[in-house]
Amino acid sequence: MSTFSPPDSPIRSSAVPIGFNLLAWSAPISEKMHPIAERLKTIGYDGIECFIDNQNVAAYRQFGDHLQQLGLQSTTVMVVGPDENPASESANVREQAVAYLKGAIDRAHAMGATVICGPMHSAFATFSRREPQAEEYARSAEVLHAAGEYAQQANIILAPEALNRFECYLCNTMSQLAHLIRLVDHPNVRAMFDTHHANMEEKRFADAIRTIAPVLAHVHISENDRGTPGDGHIPWDDTFQTLAEVGYTGWMTIEAFTRNDVDFANSINVWREYNDPWDIAENGYKFIKMMQAKYGLTS
Template identity: 65%
Template sequence: MNKIGFNVLAWSAVVSDELLPIIDRLKAIGYDGIECFIGSPDEAAYKRVGEHVRSIGMEATCVFVVGKDENPISESAAVRAKALDRMKWTIDRAHDMQARVICGPFHSAHAVFAHHAPDDREYEWSAGVLRAAGEYAAQANITLALEALNRFECYLCNTMEQLTRLVKTVGQPNVKAMFDTHHANIEEKKFTTAIQSIAPLLAHVHISENDRGTPGDGHVDFDKVFSALAHINYSGWLTIEAFSRNDPDFANSIGVWREYSDPWDIAEGGFKLIRQMCQKHGLDLQKTVNHAL
């Protein structure tokens, strides 16, 4: 059964007790879970937030990125070793939250470009790091769901075709793929074809509008997205990822220079859209009850 999640990056990239009232309100709207960015150094906070999430009957998923000093496709073996260390630390923090999915574009450093097309060596380097990370994640029963990003944020994996190549090269059962409607809206020819192609490896889905505002207010064709997901019998998370300038450091790092929608409008409107689309296309929601709308 599908579950509906919301990425709290709309408020903060820091995992702390300040998220607790936000999580409570998301629960009241009807969300099954929240998604947190793993990066802030307070290790104890991950356990506290995870415990709170579970205490109110929700679940957590996680997302993270790597930078140039921990780049899995660096020519430097030392840098690639740092990438693996970072992934293991992230897996430990997700385990603290009792999360079962870590998603994101950590196959390569975010917004770091080599000014050439991705080559075979880079796919092999990335796969080697991810294979070891997947083996480590398996011990915690965590799936690593790799994300393809648009050409302005990444060059290794922009499409489901490239992502399929990488995941198959990794060849580790705990390393799979995710689909993000925002990036696919830029890079894929057709949503249906892209989703069908990644179906055997698909472990996570981000529901994101073309401008990262409220899903359904832009031009992403969510009818086609949900129809394709129903056709492949997708049964994982449907997690909204939308951004704001509430956390200026994070916003600056990903090029968010204006407000798209109020985060609570995104949460309420996006939740309504997902429920409507699931009902329309026959996706089976776990138990979600809309308390606020």
């Protein structure tokens, strides 16, 4: 078991911090991402979100050191595959899931991150060809509780994410996700809300946000086409107004996709460019700041 030390806690520039996910450029992190982080800082972002994979822990520590020098905080996102599926019938696979989640926590902690979000409750794009079963939720909850115990030592929040029906079957809605989080029953395992997936799966954004509000720890600001927030048809007024009503103070992180990283784009079926990443970053930031001001989400 790793020995964790408390992460630094820089002062946030706003009551609701704004982040940007580097997946618009690359899944792996490296020194090539340094200039991108620097420009995002100049735009005004409070933090950077990075994808967690099997890169050496040292790579995350090095990138985290650079972010700290810039005065940027960090969050992370991850997925699990069939070989480490928390909902699997196989006890061996579930053991691998716990080990994989612990490895992600080690990497996130090395970077100084405070949140790991993503569909860690079950294997991405892996389907059972039946509706979710009670025992699948129970198995996933047991794995996530064990991971939560480990995350607690690192002062990291795990925020499982509901995905749309084409990428996941266990958790598509906030109602299903809230059920799972109740089963997990751990203070370091909470939930996230992603506007892109909610656009496909929820009847009304306001109701969905209120459903998950008691355990909501992270929000992805993502347009219906994964391009620049504000350019599409996501019900943004409902989103920001309801987040303000429930007293949300966590991250609002833009997650948008491009074909800059071809391997990653192919893995999530991104076959065209939606917007230039700097258009997404610059205009998306302005849009979030405008909506935060409109609904009183800034300090």
